[in-house]
Amino acid sequence: MRLHRDLTKIKGRQAEVGADVLNTVQEILADVRANGDQAVAKYARELDGYTGEYLTVTEDELVQAVRNVGDDFMELEQRARNQICEFHSRQMEKSWNIFEDNGVIMGQIVRPLQRVALYVPGGTAAYPSTVLMNSIPALLAGVPEIVMFTPVKADGKVQDEILVTAACSGIHTIYKIGGAQAVAAAAYGTETIPKVDKIVGPGNAYVATAKRLVYGQVDIDMVAGPSEILIIADETANPKYIAADLMGQAEHDALASSILVTTSERIIAETERELQRQIGNLSRREMIENSLAQYGAAILVQDLDEAIALSNEIAPEHLEILTENPLEKLPKVKNAGSIFLGEYTPEALGDYMSGTNHVLPTGGTAKFYSPLGVQDFVKWSSYSYYPKNVLAEFQDDVMNFAKLEGLDAHANSVNVRFEE
Numbered sequence: 536m537r538l539h540r541d542l543t544k545i546k547g548r549q550a551e552v553g554a555d556v557l558n559t560v561q562e563i564l565a566d567v568r569a570n571g572d573q574a575v576a577k578y579a580r581e582l583d584g585y586t587g588e589y590l591t592v593t594e595d596e597l598v599q600a601v602r603n604v605g606d607d608f609m610e611l612e613q614r615a616r617n618q619i620c621e622f623h624s625r626q627m628e629k630s631w632n633i634f635e636d637n638g639v640i641m642g643q644i645v646r647p648l649q650r651v652a653l654y655v656p657g658g659t660a661a662y663p664s665t666v667l668m669n670s671i672p673a674l675l676a677g678v679p680e681i682v683m684f685t686p687v688k689a690d691g692k693v694q695d696e697i698l699v700t701a702a703c704s705g706i707h708t709i710y711k712i713g714g715a716q717a718v719a720a721a722a723y724g725t726e727t728i729p730k731v732d733k734i735v736g737p738g739n740a741y742v743a744t745a746k747r748l749v750y751g752q753v754d755i756d757m758v759a760g761p762s763e764i765l766i767i768a769d770e771t772a773n774p775k776y777i778a779a780d781l782m783g784q785a786e787h788d789a790l791a792s793s794i795l796v797t798t799s800e801r802i803i804a805e806t807e808r809e810l811q812r813q814i815g816n817l818s819r820r821e822m823i824e825n826s827l828a829q830y831g832a833a834i835l836v837q838d839l840d841e842a843i844a845l846s847n848e849i850a851p852e853h854l855e856i857l858t859e860n861p862l863e864k865l866p867k868v869k870n871a872g873s874i875f876l877g878e879y880t881p882e883a884l885g886d887y888m889s890g891t892n893h894v895l896p897t898g899g900t901a902k903f904y905s906p907l908g909v910q911d912f913v914k915w916s917s918y919s920y921y922p923k924n925v926l927a928e929f930q931d932d933v934m935n936f937a938k939l940e941g942l943d944a945h946a947n948s949v950n951v952r953f954e955e
Contacts, residue, residue, distance in 0.1 A: 537807055538795065538833035542849070545792050545830050553740075560715045560744045567719035572726045578716040584689040585711060590727075592693060592709040600698035612663065612700055615888055619671045622890030626909035627675060640920040645913050647677035648754075650729060652721035653706065654736035655697060657686035657713055663700040668892050668907065669735045669756075670704035676912035681706050682731065684721060686713020714738075718745035722753045735894070735907065756907055760898040761790035761830075764882055765851035765871075767842045767864070768797040772857040776878050777802070778809035780855060783883050785826035786819040792830040794851070796842045803833045843867045850901040853882045872901045927953065 539545075566574040579585045601609075632642030653669045656662075666683070673681055683706050685693055691711060701709055710728065712720060718738075724730030734746055735756040746755045764784040766777055781793040795806060810827070814820050836842045839858060846854060850870035858864060861876040868874055872895030873885055886893045896904035930949055937945035 538803070538810075538827065538831045540833060540835070542794070542832055542834065545794065545832055556740050556744055560741055560748060563715040564719045564722075564745060564748060567716055567725070568723045571724075572728070575712055575716050575720050575725060575728070578714065579712055582714055582716075583686050585687050585691055586689070587687075587691040587711070589691075590711050592698060592711065596693070597698055597702050600693075600695040601702070603695045604699050608696060608699070612667070612696075612703060615664065615667055616671065616703070618888050618890035619667055619892075620675065620890075623672050623675050623892070623909050626672070628910060628913055628915075637925050638920075638922040639925055640918075642918055644916045644918065646916065647679070647913050648673075648732040649678070650680040650682070650731045651678050651912060652731040652734045652736075653681060653683045653701075654713075654717060654721075654734060654738050654742060655683055655685040655701075656736075656738055656742075657688075657693075663694075663696040664887050664893065665737065666697060666700040666704060666706075668894050670701070670706060672892070672907060672909045673735075673912045674705060676909045678912050680708075682708040682710065682721075682729075684710045684712050684717035686717070687711045713742075715741045715745035718742060718749060722749035733912070735911070737894070756894060756911060757896055757900065757904055759894075759896075761792065762787045762853075763792040763794070763851050763897060764853040764855065765794045765796060765846050765849060766855040766857060767839065767846060768795060768799070768802050769839060769858040770799045770802065771859045772797070772799075772802055773878055774802055774805035774809045775813075776881070777806045777857065778813055780881050780883075781806070781827070781831065782810065782814060782817065782823050783881070784853065785823040785831065786817070787826075789822060789825045790830065791826045792832075793827060794831070794849070795833045796836060796845055797833070798836055798838060798842065800835060803835065806833065839864065840867070846871065850896075850899045852895045852897045852901065853885070855880075855882060870902045872896050872904075872906055923952070 563578060579590065628645045630642065630644045632640060634640055651673050655666060670681055683701050685697065687693055693711065718734060720728045721731045721734050731753060733754040737759055743758050747758050762784060764780065766780060768777055777795060781795065784793045785791050797803060814823060817823060836845065843864060847869045852872040854868065854871035855875045856864050857878050865874065865876065873891055875882055875885060885891050892906045892908060894907035930953060933949045934946040
């Protein structure tokens with residue numbers, strides 16, 4: 536299996552959403568906004584085939600799910616939760632204030648969002664780890680109400696592990712609603728579904744488009760595209776590990792991108808041999824082969840500085856640095872969602888157990904977006920208190936600025952406070 540030697544095709548994979556998807560999503564959003572529960576139930580029936588009596592998960596379903604998963608899963612879930620909590624607890628924001636000698640008081644108040652919706656894909660893309668990664672930062676931020684939306688098929692079944700993970704995260708309201716209609720219900724509210732302040736979580740093109748369109752009505756985490764990994768490797772790297780990590784990303788999606796950037800032709804050749812050897816044992820072989828054939832690449836560079844510069848330009852979602860002394864390279868990395876240093880820190884560790892968040896910016900947006908964290912679930916209010924004598928010191932400055940901008944009423948609002 537040979538990898539491309541250029542990035543042309545990979546750079547073009549972040550195509551604009553098709554007109555058919557955009558038109559469909561716009562129609563669904565307008566329908567749900569106008570017709571509420573009736574429209575939501577209609578799309579659950581027409582698009583997902585669900586005709587059940589309840590659009591929310593019942594208490595009995597939650598209890599049965601706990602019985603079904605068993606102790607092994609509960610222990611695994613708790614270990615992952617502990618790791619994620621340990622990392623994210625360091626992100627907690629605090630209110631602060633300043634007391635000046637002249638009596639001025641200023642500060643910033645940090646408050647959690649009040650209601651957040653977590654979208655969880657259904658079918659084969661149902662990941663309990665995503666529930667953890669999205670809910671734990673919200674819980675640590677102090678969000679009092681987290682609800683979940685997830686699509687179901689005709690049987691109305693939500694994966695047991697998803698239900699248990701949600702319940703352990705304090706999510707007690709779970710809607711059996713997916714797609715753009717779920718985003719619309721969360722963003723606008725219906726007769727029975729309260730409007731939320733923010734929508735987080737991954738989804739297909741319809742969900743991503745809906746999130747983009749409702750932004751402004753509510754906040755969103757990010758509009759995520761296909762997943763990606765870039766591996767920087769020098770002569771000391773192990774091709775066996777490189778191949779395994781490239782395939783680990785490629786199995787997500789046919790559009791997933793797996794890129795090797797290295798200073799060694801030998802590493803490229805041996806990695807390609809390892810790809811061929813290891814893929815025979817993997818259940819998603821066809822998906823991996825399609826992904827690597829379309830969006831896999833191996834790029835030869837002169838030195839590691841060139842490799843890091845190329846990575847900074849691509850701004851990958853996941854960046855692995857498999858070099859001698861990888862920690863020394865970290866200060867040079869400017870753009871990446873999550874960085875994995877050394878041969879025993881595979882990207883899969885970050886997906887589940889390292890504690891770092893796996894909700895990450897894709898498609899080059901790591902140049903200006905960050906991983907999901909506690910800070911995404913809080914907001915800030917600034918405040919100030921000025922005594923009259925201190926306002927007097929700024930009276931002329933404020934009035935002059937206001938007049939400069941042609942805003943006489945602004946100037947007057949200060950001046951009237953000093954009229955005799």
